[in-house]
Amino acid sequence: GENVEQHPSTLSVQEGDSAVIKCTYSDSASNYFPWYKQELGKRPQLIIDIRSNVGEKKDQRIAVTLNKTAKHFSLHITETQPEDSAVYFCAAIGGSARQLTFGSGTQLTVLP
């Protein structure tokens, strides 16, 4: 089955700086890669996603890049704000899989 690895597990940045979180996946059949933001005790919220037929997608301060050859994808947050502080999860699905496989999560802290 699919295996998704996520790094780093914790990340602290100064407000206004950029943050990058990286994930790798094992199943070359995976073709959908979402990113979720989860605040403490709350439900995960989809913030951006990408399909395997594109290499990059951007939505305001958030962007995701995908390298199918290397089987890795990354989340980029620019001009970080304190409200960006949360746990971020990457995930992957594709092929015959019926459910998402999640990464281990990254605790992002944006320092004011």
Add this chain to the structure above:
Amino acid sequence: GAVVSQHPSRVICKSGTSVKIECRSLDFQATTMFWYRQFPKQSLMLMATSNEGSKATYEQGVEKDKFLINHASLTLSTLTVTSAHPEDSSFYICSANLLQGAPEKLFFGSGTQLSVL
């Protein structure tokens, strides 16, 4: 957007009792729902896939007799933690697909924090 409602949000129970958690799709029908368990500062671990009208599919290592799943209608799945013990204390969360086979249409419930004394 689609809404998945989960109740209760928090429950505290004594060891040995059973706890039922409900997951409802409010404005769409979900033939499949997923149940996850999440420990503090850890990822979402899939416990089982709930299938309307049939038996749930459990992930390896998850005791089906301990975590009973019932998906009796297209809008409701329940997870019952039977004879709960302190090690069952965790954050449980469900999810449902708005559209079968469309993972981008996955919506999560608000989660249930279970504390077993």
